[in-house]
Amino acid sequence: MLTIENLAFSYGATGFRLSIPELVVADRDRLAIVGPSGSGKTTLLNLVAGILSPESGRIRIGDKDVVEMSDAERRQFRATRIGFVFQDFALLDYLSARQNILYPYRITPALKMDAEVRDRVQTLADACGIGNKLDRHPDALSQGEQQRVAICRALVTKPKLILSDEATGNLDPESKTRILDLLFEQSEQAGAAVLAVTHDHELLPRFPRVLDFAQYRESVPA
Numbered sequence: 001m002l003t004i005e006n007l008a009f010s011y012g013a014t015g016f017r018l019s020i021p022e023l024v025v026a027d028r029d030r031l032a033i034v035g036p037s038g039s040g041k042t043t044l045l046n047l048v049a050g051i052l053s054p055e056s057g058r059i060r061i062g063d064k065d066v067v068e069m070s071d072a073e074r075r076q077f078r079a080t081r082i083g084f085v086f087q088d089f090a091l092l093d094y095l096s097a098r099q100n101i102l103y104p105y106r107i108t109p110a111l112k113m114d115a116e117v118r119d120r121v122q123t124l125a126d127a128c129g130i131g132n133k134l135d136r137h138p139d140a141l142s143q144g145e146q147q148r149v150a151i152c153r154a155l156v157t158k159p160k161l162i163l164s165d166e167a168t169g170n171l172d173p174e175s176k177t178r179i180l181d182l183l184f185e186q187s188e189q190a191g192a193a194v195l196a197v198t199h200d201h202e203l204l205p206r207f208p209r210v211l212d213f214a215q216y217r218e219s220v221p222a
């Protein structure tokens with residue numbers, strides 16, 4: 001599903017530098033990513049999603065190389081094949097929760113919205129416990145509720161690769177378990193692989209593989 005080879009990235013000449021020789025995630029695989037704050041976990045997810053471009057190396061998803069795509073191709077690929085739960089949620093304040101969840105359909109002509117998609121929004125929202133709050137705007141939702149809107153938006157397109165950045169970070173223990181159940185259930189139905197950055201060590205036993213990110217950190221010259 002995902003193959004990374006000889007990946008190198010930096011935020012400018014003196015900025016943080018990330019280097020990953022190899023990372024392979026199989027179809028339907030579930031990989032947890034742990035590591036200290038600032039070790040580049042979010043940076044990696046942004047590279048995989050094609051939001052950032054590496055200096056060198058390859059990032060293949062299925063049979064496509066994300067690095068070689070044109071910007072337009074990459075945008076469409078991201079919207080149709082990748083579900084991304086951002087660490088800061090990245091919800092749009094001027095849209096309702098429902099409109100936020102349906103956002104990929106607004107911006108991607110290749111995604112067709114129909115009654116099934118609308119039903120799916122309700123089903124996902126019910127499963128997350130925000131089914132009765134879909135007409136609210138983000139500023140009328142708690143942090144945990146906003147996070148669940150972001151999760152529904154990542155799942156609505158039935159992506160083949162789910163990138164989750166601390167998706168359970170703002171939730172109580174019972175909700176954390178429920179959200180992870182939902183992520184796994186949806187990924188199984190869609191045959192998707194999951195890459196989940198998490199600080200919730202009690203959730204790690206549910207992942208067949210855990211990658212500790214500390215090893216990829218290269219010291220920045222002082």
Ligand code: ADP
Nearest residue numbers: 011015016035036037038039040041042043044
């Ligand atoms: P993590 O998600 O593991 O906490 P990040 O990937 O967010 O880490 O950040 C890795 C490092 O890159 C940090 O030192 C951070 O300060 C730096 N960084 C993140 N985003 C930028 C940016 N846009 N410009 C410059 N440096 C950045």
Ligand code: MG
Nearest residue numbers: 041042043087
């Ligand atoms: Mg981060």
